[in-house]
Structure formats: structure tokens, C-alpha cells
Amino acid sequence: MERVIALIKPNVMAELQRKWLHLQATGETDKIKKLINIDGKKNIRGNRNKHQSPVYIVSAYSDADGLCLGQAINGREK
DSSP: OHHHHHTSOHHHHHHHHHHHHHHHHTTOGGGOOOOOEEEEEEEOTTOOSTTSOOEEEEEEEETTTTEEEEEEEEOOOO
8 A cells, every 4th residue: 555655746645635625624525526535455364375475455436436446456476
């Protein structure tokens, strides 16, 4: 999860947060189209071999729509 978040440039994240907070403070929440939830999991149990690295799964989903927008899986044995 840290690697995924690290790919987002800090100035971009700060600007998005500033805009979101401004809309919240001014009561203009109707301008906020959607919130996308990002969730990460580390699966250790699925690895039966000591030499395998854990599988990391990152998901993006929309509560408003009730669906997963995408998933990325890494850490599989090559």
C-alpha cells in the first residue's frame, strides 16, 4: 500500500485535499462527485511456501455505486 500511495505526487494530493476541505467548509458538497475508497491487504495465509513473498492486493471501490472499480495484485511468485 505504501508503494501505491508513494506514486501519488505530494503536491497533487495536497491540492485535492485543499479543494475537498474548501467544498466541505463552504457547504458545497453537491460539487463533490464521488469518493473513491482505496483499500490494501496483505495475504500471508495463501503462501504455503516459505520462499514465496506475500501477495498484496489494492482495491479501488465506490460506495455510492456499490462496485469495485479495479484491483491490482503483486508479489506473486515469478
